[in-house]
Amino acid sequence: MLIEVNGVKKIYEVGIQKIEAVAGVDLKIDRNEYISIMGPSGSGKSTFMNILGCLDTPTAGTYFLNGKEVSNLEDDELARIRNREIGFVFQTFNLLPRATAMQNVELPLIYGGVPTEKRRQRAREALESVGLADRADHRPNELSGGQRQRVAIARALVNRPSIILADEPTGNLDSKTGEEIMQIFKKIHQAGNTIVMVTHEQYIAEHSRRVIRLLDGKIEVDEKVSH
16 A cells, blocks of 8 residues: 545634635555545635645545655655655646756655766766656756656656555646656556555546546545546
């Protein structure tokens, strides 16, 4: 079992009002699963994704990642786990504009204290795996949207994480480029990686193997996708 979430809630206090963004979720995710999380605006999917990514901690409930309880860890410990265990891919790419593709991909390894030569080699391999080895020295403004997202995927892979979390990874791309990005995710999954993706596009969700729909902070549907 890679992920086990029990009774997770997230409550925000806005003035005197309490808003329950996640309302008691139980979920188990095995290694090498490929899951889409769907739901309308305000359904709690982004909040839940932030909890899975150790970017936020639950108000109640427990979260085990790789057998370790992470729901009550301090910020610096969470940051270490994020860097080691989780690869993030965002809708807006989140690349450093002045850094080359290679330098952007190296970032998690710099935080992890990996020596320069090993770092370069791993970054080169990651760029190669997304078909961008020939763009290693280009900066983001010299790349198309699809190429930028490939750099972001390479950066997510470079630490060989336990799980890839993708938040609307095709949201800023046209449908043809989006389809190319989904083919890369398919390859990543076939290589043995676990992927959890937030999307509001049904045709994107159909690339995954399991779809979880949230409504009002609860799991409304959890179903397998047949291919």
